Amino acid sequence: MSTRRFIVTAAFVAALVSVVILNVRASGSVARAGETIHLSEAAHASGIDFVHQRATLDPKIANIAPHVGALGACVSVADVNNDGWPDLYFTTSRFGAPNALYLNQKDGTFRDIAVDAGVAFVNRPGEGVSMGAVWGDYDNDGYEDLLVYKWGYVQLFHNLGNGHFEDVTEQAGLKRWMNSNGAVWFDFDRDGLLDLYVTGYFRSDIDFWHLKNTRIMQQSWEFASNGGKNLLFKNLGNGHFTDVTDSLGVGSTRWTLAAAAADFNDDGWPDLYLANDYGPEELFLNHEGKHFELARAGLEDDSKSGMAVTLGDVYNRGRLDAFITNISERGFLFQGNNLRINFLKELGRFDEVATGVVADAGWAWGARFGDLNNDGLLDLVIANGFISADSGRDYWYAMSKIAGAQSNIFEDAKNWPAIGTASLSGYERSRLLLNRGQAGFVDVAEQAGVTDRLDGRAVAMADLFNTGSLDVIIANEKGRALLYRNGRGGGQWVEFKLIGTRSNRSAIGAEVTVEFGGVRQRQVVDGGSGFCSQSDRRLHFGLGNNSLGRVTIRWPSGREQVLDGLKADELHVITEPR
């Protein structure tokens, strides 16, 4: 062999070896000693024994029923009785099975009061089954009301303030049959009343218990637009809502699984960010509450399977960035989660920067940012896993056969191979990513005590026990709900409870920017985000070892309020100046 040929052969072998080495590194970063968060699973000990039950669907789609019906586990947080302690609402999806409203007992435990409160039995034949819920005080009476979105009729429950709720769906004008997996409260026209955006997943003419035919699936894996129509309901202020979807231009039919509302471009008006399954994400920019415009913001060319969208100021720039979960499965598919850094104001776009553990979290569902160790940087919890069944049987190969098919084949459920007892990205471990700033995220789930392998769907965070640290609640599909209690990080913290006056009373959409240690972190009051989840309306900021600087509140009404000299390690209740 000539010298030149030898050199080429050596380079070839080196390239082959490099592939193997780089592949191992792709698994992601490992935490160094001491870099962790301490959580302990305490659902049962806290009196929470909620188990989600899957919907039973029309036998016509029995071949893929576990796939189609693998949704509906939700958790949403609200202080329903205004006692200063967050309460939890969980949904289940089987006819006759009750949803649960766990009232915080202020002693580290919860008690289910859903039946007494009148928000338990919403899963009924002819009415549909629960897919999730969001809280918001739509009538500004000081009590958080409850919207349950379903595969069936959405339901609005008015909180009477006495521990009971009244179903006001019909008089509110909201009795619509939808196959919805998401909803968000927000005040799009800044009139001080919470409006409602409900996402459609499957088409609304589909009744999953009386199917006319089996042509119900997406017409494309990545470019589908034959999903249910999203609807925007304007709150008229007299207990009524009216459908303004078409006049406002937000009726996407791209199989939306999740939505989040916030002012992404700093123009003072809340925009809508949609995570769409089988298609590109969508950002609808709000033009002064008069109409929405589908923005070209770097999202339209990146078509994946959006499952959830959660917002957070990842690098403490005073901006809201977006994290969108997607699917990754070894060998078959690397869609990768998106971490989109917000440069809308400067460049008119988001930049996607996810790599390693951020990009690949398996078949990822719900996610939530929160500073779990109070170090001043937002960490990220990701729930994942689709169908955990027979671990010896895998549906990925069978699904890959149909995934590339021409649309007429693909959208007919009867052409899909039977899933039987097979798993599909099952038994995946939840991810807990520690934010190290410019050093990137590192997965500390195992060290932190997050070891479950249930089929996670919804993730919510709240300082459930008023300890100054965020706890994590995960609702699992066909599994028990988990409560990861936080062992408390070492840093300082500050929390805010906002009460709107000119704005909606829940202050949903209010943005708080906290300055500390030379940086500023922005958070927004949550009207529903992630996947089928809603975190506490109280905002929690970790400060590290820094003192608390200026706090700026931008209320949904547009008013800006600056606060100096607030103390750290306290919850501050701030009422909007009139």
Added chain:
Amino acid sequence: MTTAPAQETTSGSPSPVGKRRQGLRTIDPKYLIVLLITLVLVVGEARYSILGGYERLVTTLGLCLITEAFLSWWLRGRVVNLASAYITGISLALLTKPQANILWPFALGAFIAIVSKYVLVYRTRHLWNPSNFAIAYLVLAAPNSVAILSHQWGNDLRINLVIWAFGLIIASRARVLHVTLTYVACFVVLAIVRNLIAGGPLLAELAPITGPMYQLFVFFMVTDPRTTVSTRRGRMIVVAIVALVESIIRISGDFQLALLRPFYVSPPILALAIVGPIAMWWDLQRTAKRAQ
């Protein structure tokens, strides 16, 4: 993926007019294939952003062209026609679907593909189709990082028909239509057989061939005359064996044979990676013996 089209020979010295007519008729099929894969690239990118970022194309195509130019000059003393490197580069850019925001599979895949033509040789012929080798190696050796194009094509019948129509015309012109049609016929027959064995919807078995990966496979990879046997009949037999091995992998997938799981991600490409070089080696040996 095609490294060179089937060659045509002409004799005599035609008149200038005849030359022009003949020139139109006899455009080197290599450039028709270049045209077709460029069409696939343009349609896929314009309609579906199939590349996932132009840096992927620049990396893959650039490295393929540079590596081919350099190695051919360094090892053989002249820079060869770069059409086949162009086809390999675009094929890899389209087929490789790695984990988010990593470029190394494109860079290393391009390098491995082109260098394999100079290293994995037998009797001066390379054994593997370059892009087939690179893709097969990447999905088997780097499953944590690399997947293959499977569905990011919109599932749109009209786009499929355009690609198939142009593909069939050009395959005919390049005199490899018999390979394409033999493979498609075998796939359909074996899909029916698989359906009889494993059950389930027949359309699910037929569905893969309507997908994007197969368009690239049947028009650019399996038809590569430089990495298949020398006779027309032999090529048809080889491609039938490829379809058969693919079916064995698929049946193993249906019956959840864990041992072959790494192969389920791309049965046709891995079947070709197994059958192709064996057939080439056997054909080259047979040809050499005849010559002796």
